Amino acid sequence: MPTIFHQTRFMTLRCKAAALTVGVCLFSMFSSPVHAQDYPTQSIRMIVPFGPGTSTDTVARVMANAMSESLGQSIIVENKAGAGGTIGTEQVARSPADGYTILMGTVGTHAINKTLYKKLGYDPIKDFVPIGLVGQTPTLLIVKADSPFQSLEDLAVAASKPGGISFGSAGNGTSGHLAGELLKARLGGEMTHVPYKEGGMAVTDVISGQTQFMFYHPAATLPHIKSGKLRALGVSSATRSTSTPETPTIAEQIDGEFDLVAWFMIYAPASTPAPAVNALQKALHTALSTQAVKTKLSSQGVEQRDLATTDLNKFSQDEIVKWAELVKQSGAQID
Incomplete structure (x- = not known):
């Protein structure tokens, strides 16, 4: 028959094992990836890297309100202006990739700035995953x-x-x-x-x-x-x-090609879980399909353009190349 000492030691080990099991379960629960059925569970921040009242800000607020309805959670627009949009854009690039911080990017933040700035604090391709193109506007x-x-x-x-x-x-x-x-x-x-x-x-x-x-x-x-x-x-x-x-x-x-448009695209930080990206893309598609959103964007001179999600990175890369040529030609450079 085991002694009281051995009984006590056995019970202590069993309790430790149980505690360890509970700890593992708790860790798994809180560190598990985002699942489609539970995203989003809280409000989402949409960073606008320009000031209030700008065209980017206006477009962002239209989309934030419309996408909130589909997602069942509010999207709160925050303006983080400065340095040609680089401050707010870099902030999103460095934010947790959990689907709760997204960016209203532009042709400036994700195409022009790549060549314009000698030292850019983010990579417009590697540091982001594109959610979708909102639209484009000619000047x-x-x-x-x-x-x-x-x-x-x-x-x-x-x-x-x-x-x-x-x-x-x-x-x-x-x-x-x-x-x-x-x-x-x-x-x-x-x-x-x-x-x-x-x-x-x-x-x-x-x-x-x-x-x-x-x-x-x-x-x-x-x-x-x-x-x-x-x-x-x-x-x-x-x-x-x-x-x-x-x-x-x-x-x-004129005798020559001329095709330059500004555009708006929603981005999330790179490595954002696929369920969150998919949910955001679905909400964006639903919003852009409504007549109310179409009317509001049209009033801002924003024209919708069909672009499959699989083509978004190629579109961004092509835009970087196109605008790089113009930046070099202009001689513009920002340290």
Whole structure:
């Protein structure tokens, strides 16, 4: 018969084994991967790497509200602006890959910045998994309504004269700046770039005649066009914009290719579990299919574009290559 000592020792070992089993179960429960049936269980943050009221912010809030309905959890938009969108974008890249922090990325954060910044704190391909393309927006080439410029040919003639002309943008390396540089390469002549701290200031100076033209998105320019303060001479996309179908494309008017559009894509940190990615993609697809979202995006000049999820990385890589050429051509560089 075992002694009391041996009985006690046996019971102690059995208790330790039981405790270890419970510990393993608890560890497994709290460290298990995200499952489709239980994601999401809490609110999700959507980081916007630009300030409130910007086109990216407006698009993000439309999508956050619509996707929340499908997911059954709120998506809270947080603005983390600064350094051309790199601050907020890097924050998402370094966030836990659990599906609860996502990003409204843009052509700037995930294509242009790759070449524009000497030291970029994130890799736009390796550090993210794309959820889906929200849409794209062409920019309008605008001039003052009562200016003598009635066509691109008029701009080319003015640029060929001593002193040339000037064009504004929302800043060095922005899509508007690079579109202006491409136009300069296509038309020739002297076109001096004038960067502004934000696009609204640049639009104001086109209206006042301080600069001769600029490329900017329809949401900010159409109200001024309708009020008679600005005139649109062309659209930067390969096809005419649904917002201004009467405005010819740049490509229609010049001898050479011209196809530049800004775009918005939702991303999650790399290694985000597949069930979370799938749930977010489903919610995005559902949102983009509703008429209410289509109408709201259209009012911002955002045009939907069908792109399979399997093509998203190739799309991003192709965009990096395309914009890299323009960044190098412009000479723009940010340390």
